[in-house]
Amino acid sequence: MDALTQAQLEAFRKGLEPYAVFNEAEWIVFTQYISLQNFKKKQLFAEEGKVCQYVGFVLKGSVRYYHIKDGAEITNYFSFENDFASSYKSFLTGDTAVNYIEALEPTQMMLISKKNLDQMLANPMLAYKIERFGRLIAEHYLICCEDRLSSFVTQTPEERYLKLLETGRDILKRMPQHYVANYLGITPVSLSRIRKRILTV
Amino acid sequence: MDALTQAQLEAFRKGLEPYAVFNEAEWIVFTQYISLQNFKKKQLFAEEGKVCQYVGFVLKGSVRYYHIKDGAEITNYFSFENDFASSYKSFLTGDTAVNYIEALEPTQMMLISKKNLDQMLANPMLAYKIERFGRLIAEHYLICCEDRLSSFVTQTPEERYLKLLETGRDILKRMPQHYVANYLGITPVSLSRIRKRILTV
DNA sequence: GCAAAACGTTAACAAAAGATAAGGAAATGG
DNA sequence: CCATTTCCTTATCTTTTGTTAACGTTTTGC
16 A cells, blocks of 8 residues: 555545545545555456455556456456446455456556445444445446446447447547457457448448 | 335335334334335336336336337336336436336335435435435445346356346246346347257257 | 567358247237 | 237348457567
């Protein structure tokens, strides 16, 4: 764990605003439960078979979620700056994770450990605000997840890719195409064909 | 809206226990924000283009979530007894819904309106408990949603069906096969073929 | 700066899924 | 109770995707 600079704390505070706004006293207490970690490229943040002890907030960089199936990696999701990142099920339930999360480039994350989160929820000064904070984050990701889920049920891979062209610039700009293909639920070869099909039309 | 019986209230209280346990005083106040509605078969609970004003808790019966695409219905999800049901994104954000929810049989739901939920969150006697209640529900459905989402990325339709055979007895027992096919992200014809393939092996 | 690895495209073939239609069984609703 | 609708299967044909491998380009890591 590294030392926190004022600039990092401010960026974090700003990034949390959609979910929680702290007054000065609360912020001082809150930040005592926070740590900063720098990840090298390819360094793991979560690992299959291990309990994910942290939820991270990406200050700089990006991470990739992936599963390993039949020895091959399948990329599931990404988090960029100002996103949270965690193997949520593992973090929330204490079960071992079924996926990996790795940094795709040098990445800075603010970390909240499960232990510290539970302590904040038991701390009368923060509990109420943290309950709400957690509710709003969970709701936010539930909505994202639902949207993406319904795209798998109601859309073809080509339609999902076209939608990504409209709304997923970050992913398309910053991720290699074979990760994007996995994210869309298809193989890299198939995405390459879809791209060709679209250009030809 | 219909009158609430003591038995229904008790069933509701019991069903909420994983998320919130109320003392007597809280329960009396909480239940003032609740209503009961009976749905006939095929009656709509949520509708595309309209804001979903309620989150429901299924006491009896079942509901089906579906989209309409090119004039055809595509079934997305189900809720059974002791499940919540809502077009969550619409309910939480106030945007119009993109899907329909209909009762598949005579169905009883406890309803919490968005307006009443907001009032509870503003009521000091309930606010803290309701924040937590909301957090735990959102977390629960986030985990469900994430699991299902990763099944679309990492598994074939056949593998998803085999998993449903293990863990989705409710859906398989109570839902017609063409709804199940949609739920798995494939056509009814394709599911029929998968079933044949499995039997033959 | 160079060798190795990673990446995207393309081709060829196999496997699976979508579309459409037909037939029969089962459920449903007067 | 009977006519209608709903549902599942099957067949045929088309489209799409998966698999594997090859090739050239780009990036990466000493």
